[in-house]
Amino acid sequence: MKDCADFEALLASQKLGxxxxxxxxxxxxxxxxxxxxxxxxxxxxxxxxxxxxDEAPVAEVWAKLSEQLGEHRDGAGAGAKAVGATGLRVTLxxxxxxxxxxxxxxxxxxxxxxxxxxxxFEEHGSCSAPGCAERRFVRPELARAEPARRSLRxxxxxxxxxxxxxxxxxxxxLALSGGPRTGAHPAVPPGSLEVPVGDAERPVKPRETPxxxxxxxxxxAPTATDDRQVFDLPPPALDxxxxxxxxxxxxxxxxSGSSREESRPGDSPSRPLEAPFVTHADLRAxxxxxxxxxxxxxxxxxxxxxxxxxxxxxxxxxxxxGGARLVSSTRMFGVWATNAFVASxxxxxxxxxxxGGFRLLREGREVAVRVQLLYPYVSWSPDSKRLAVWLGxxxxxxxxxxxxxxxxTKFRIxxxxxxxxxxxxxxxxxxxxxxxxxRRHEEGSRGESRLVLVRAAGSGYGQQxxxxxxxxxxEWFLPHRRSGRLxxxxxxxxxxxxxxxxxxxSLGSIAFEVGEVRNVAISPTGTEVALLSxxxxxxxxxxxxxxxxVAETLEILGSSSADGGLAFSRTGTHIxxxxxxxxxxxxxxxxxxxxxxxxxxxxxxxxxGNIAWNEDEKRLAVAVGERMxxxxxxxxxxxxxxxxxxxxxxxxxxxxxxxxxxxxxxxDAADRRKR
Amino acid sequence: MPAVASGIxxxxxxxxxxxxxxxxxxxxxxxxxxxxxxxxxxxxxxLRETARTEDAxxxxxxxxxxxxDRVDADRPLRPWILQVARNVAIxxxxxxxxxxxxxxxxxEEAGPAPDEDAMKGERAEAAREALAALPHExxxxxxxxxxxxxxxxxxxxxxxxxxxxxxxxxxxxxxLLAQAVAMRLGRSRS
Numbered sequence: 045m046k047d048c049a050d051f052e053a054l055l056a057s058q059k060l061g062x063x064x065x066x067x068x069x070x071x072x073x074x075x076x077x078x079x080x081x082x083x084x085x086x087x088x089x090x091x092x093x094x095x096x097x098d099e100a101p102v103a104e105v106w107a108k109l110s111e112q113l114g115e116h117r118d119g120a121g122a123g124a125k126a127v128g129a130t131g132l133r134v135t136l137x138x139x140x141x142x143x144x145x146x147x148x149x150x151x152x153x154x155x156x157x158x159x160x161x162x163x164x165f166e167e168h169g170s171c172s173a174p175g176c177a178e179r180r181f182v183r184p185e186l187a188r189a190e191p192a193r194r195s196l197r198x199x200x201x202x203x204x205x206x207x208x209x210x211x212x213x214x215x216x217x218l219a220l221s222g223g224p225r226t227g228a229h230p231a232v233p234p235g236s237l238e239v240p241v242g243d244a245e246r247p248v249k250p251r252e253t254p255x256x257x258x259x260x261x262x263x264x265a266p267t268a269t270d271d272r273q274v275f276d277l278p279p280p281a282l283d284x285x286x287x288x289x290x291x292x293x294x295x296x297x298x299x300s301g302s303s304r305e306e307s308r309p310g311d312s313p314s315r316p317l318e319a320p321f322v323t324h325a326d327l328r329a330x331x332x333x334x335x336x337x338x339x340x341x342x343x344x345x346x347x348x349x350x351x352x353x354x355x356x357x358x359x360x361x362x363x364x365x366g367g368a369r370l371v372s373s374t375r376m377f378g379v380w381a382t383n384a385f386v387a388s389x390x391x392x393x394x395x396x397x398x399x400g401g402f403r404l405l406r407e408g409r410e411v412a413v414r415v416q417l418l419y420p421y422v423s424w425s426p427d428s429k430r431l432a433v434w435l436g437x438x439x440x441x442x443x444x445x446x447x448x449x450x451x452x453t454k455f456r457i458x459x460x461x462x463x464x465x466x467x468x469x470x471x472x473x474x475x476x477x478x479x480x481x482x483r484r485h486e487e488g489s490r491g492e493s494r495l496v497l498v499r500a501a502g503s504g505y506g507q508q509x510x511x512x513x514x515x516x517x518x519e520w521f522l523p524h525r526r527s528g529r530l531x532x533x534x535x536x537x538x539x540x541x542x543x544x545x546x547x548x549x550s551l552g553s554i555a556f557e558v559g560e561v562r563n564v565a566i567s568p569t570g571t572e573v574a575l576l577s578x579x580x581x582x583x584x585x586x587x588x589x590x591x592x593x594v595a596e597t598l599e600i601l602g603s604s605s606a607d608g609g610l611a612f613s614r615t616g617t618h619i620x621x622x623x624x625x626x627x628x629x630x631x632x633x634x635x636x637x638x639x640x641x642x643x644x645x646x647x648x649x650x651x652x653g654n655i656a657w658n659e660d661e662k663r664l665a666v667a668v669g670e671r672m673x674x675x676x677x678x679x680x681x682x683x684x685x686x687x688x689x690x691x692x693x694x695x696x697x698x699x700x701x702x703x704x705x706x707x708x709x710x711x712d713a714a715d716r717r718k719r
Numbered sequence: 720m721p722a723v724a725s726g727i728x729x730x731x732x733x734x735x736x737x738x739x740x741x742x743x744x745x746x747x748x749x750x751x752x753x754x755x756x757x758x759x760x761x762x763x764x765x766l767r768e769t770a771r772t773e774d775a776x777x778x779x780x781x782x783x784x785x786x787x788d789r790v791d792a793d794r795p796l797r798p799w800i801l802q803v804a805r806n807v808a809i810x811x812x813x814x815x816x817x818x819x820x821x822x823x824x825x826x827e828e829a830g831p832a833p834d835e836d837a838m839k840g841e842r843a844e845a846a847r848e849a850l851a852a853l854p855h856e857x858x859x860x861x862x863x864x865x866x867x868x869x870x871x872x873x874x875x876x877x878x879x880x881x882x883x884x885x886x887x888x889x890x891x892x893x894x895l896l897a898q899a900v901a902m903r904l905g906r907s908r909s
Contacts, residue, residue: 056896095760096866097759104773105777
């Protein structure tokens with residue numbers, strides 16, 4: 045078997061004991077018959093084994109540590125107990141990022157001696173102390189010789205030297221039992237540094253250093269030979285320069301007419317499907333050869349590659365009255381896209397996306413787009429004409445028609461996450477605007493988050509507006525649109541649910557202690573938010589009434605409920621939710637006007653999957669085991685619309701198209717051929 | 720130095736270490752001995768150089784010592800110590816990052832190393848390189864999971880995230896490792 049790429053990530057996950065039983069079985073079955081994957085698994089094992097240190101920690105470390113602790117105790121005064129007894133530790137905080145500086149990573153402004161991480165100084169471009177624009181810094185000599193080893197003693201030396209308050213604009217942080225940092229000014233205690241540093245009273249003026257064009261540019265160039273090292277801040281390196289509009293051609297002028305033709309909430313699909321939705325691709329061709337497609341030139345840092353696969357994403361069309369047919373089979377590019385079936389808002393195009401790319405299917409046409417998606421975020425524009433794709437380094441917006449015409453169309457990066465942050469989600473907020481969530485991703489950070497509105501088309505292309513900036517970790521967000529325009533964004537942190545309006549006006553926190561949110565939906569009216577949440581081990585379905593500041597428990601689901609579906613009806617009058625064991629429906633206003641049904645009530649005692657309301661708000665498509673059911677919420681009677689033969693494989697939310705239901709099934713190509 | 724009975728709970732050792740004196744030193748020594756191998760393994764995988772790892776190990780336990788008074792003795796100590804170690808490694812890597820970027824750009828200007836192709840086929844070497852090539856967070860996760868056998872709960876505690884999140888990150892890290900190994904083995908994807 046040649047097409048093994050799908051199993052690579054699974055094999056790695058297997059080594060880490062992360063696979064579920066189904067996946068284990070699948071991998072085991074494949075590996076038994078595939079020598080190449082057996083070899084690959086061995087290589088993975090070797091890679092992981094390489095992480096086992098081939099040497100033990102040397103005893104010398106303890107000796108040094110003892111010495112250091114001794115020095116520390118001596119510094120704390122004779123008879124001091126272990127460090128906790130005094131609890132006082134004074135360190136210098138970086139003026140720019142406010143994190144503690146370490147001896148080997150500390151520089152001081154040549155003008156005012158404000159401490160910085162070297163990286164922060166360079167990032168800021170000059171001293172970040174208020175009122176100081178010095179572009180040079182000095183570095184303690186210890187950085188030149190045995191930086192790490194000596195640094196530890198240096199750290200110990202600094203520990204108990206009280207920072208003198210005063211000076212011109214640095215910040216010394218007093219970390220007292222983890223307490224808050226102060227805003228005191230620096231702070232270069234005599235004796236705590238191993239070389240004399242500049243005099244704050246006599247600031248060193250920046251020096252212009254002319255450079256020849258094209259001359260090699262050292263990142264940090266020593267410019268003084270006296271008893272301190274002074275460094276000029278270099279111009280930004282090329283890779284620090286935002287690439288967005290400057291390195292790529294500007295987008296074509298806005299097709300303002302067409303881009304504003306988005307449907308309004310409650311509109312019917314633009315037109316019913318007349319022709320076959322997509323062609324039924326040849327299974328044999330799909331499973332034997334490479335998909336015919338040109339590679340898409342993506343972001344330069346992303347590798348473009350073709351990824352053969354063994355799995356299929358099938359799209360079925362089921363009639364509400366019963367009867368179904370397979371309308372498309374698509375090879376998956378990766379194994380992580382088991383629920384990656386996204387229909388365009390006009391229901392004319394289906395996107396199946398995976399770890400290694402995505403495929404577009406529309407009325408007999410297909411195109412495979414291979415692009416490395418580190419984060420499989422793809423979002424349809426409201427007018428169904430454009431796609432926003434997160435390429436890891438940023439968001440690219442592409443005209444869908446261009447992809448059908450010329451799959452080699454280059455992706456343009458419209459927006460890049462800011463330094464130190466990474467994109468965590470993205471969706472269209474309006475006809476021309478994208479809403480992007482960025483989070484700080486370094487270890488030790490709390491996931492400080494930012495919600496940014498980015499102009500992705502038309503005038504002001506590339507401009508961004510920060511809607512929200514918070515120290516907390518934003519874990520999800522939902523745009524609320526009215527008439528296609530962004531009105532507000534509801535977001536969740538581990539602690540609370542908050543909202544912000546489209547003009548970046550905070551609406552404050554809406555709810556607290558909602559627990560770990562597993563799924564969330566906002567009503568079309570924007571006045572209700574439904575949540576499936578794990579609250580201290582108990583899963584619950586919650587309904588928040590934003591306008592009334594009221595939270596209701598829809599259902600207590602118990603301790604072992606899996607993630608489920610949530611859906612508001614078209615006008616937002618009803619909410620439906622599904623979990624592994626049950627499906628519930630009720631009016632958002634009348635807590636007594638609902639019901640909860642189990643699989644047995646529906647006629648099939650199997651796992652309940654995703655749900656979708658029909659436009660008429662009377663019928664609900666419900667995936668149960670290998671069946672797609674239509675549940676009449678008035679009579680509570682369920683009919684089978686389709687049976688696809690593979691239990692538990694119905695993936696992603698079904699989509700109603702008139703009287704038919706589109707849904708996808710993720711299956712193994714070999715299984716499918718057997719069937 | 721008074722003997723400290725083996726098998727004694729972390730909580731008790733922390734209490735005694737806080738008290739100070741010879742008994743406190745012995746208790747801290749015992750904590751050190753108990754967790755030094757784990758911290759070493761994590762730091763070694765992240766920093767790769769022995770000398771830097773030694774320094775980082777020293778700094779890790781110095782920070783642990785300084786924070787003993789604040790640590791919640793009722794919670795597991797191991798994930799916390801590994802968190803401290805990770806933070807120390809990141810501080811150290813931050814310094815390295817800038818010079819590495821410069822070095823990399825110089826390498827790129829100079830073209831590929833002459834023996835690069837020759838190395839491509841050597842699987843063991845490739846496997847080692849694959850892990851080393853990963854960003855430090857996925858690398859730390861893989862090491863903590865595979866080498867140190869931390870449970871998802873311990874990882875979640877150490878990374879200050881939910882189990883679900885850490886599981887997702889582990890899957891992501893596994894995917895990156897698989898890609899890196901595949902790439903280094905020259906495994907065809909076409």
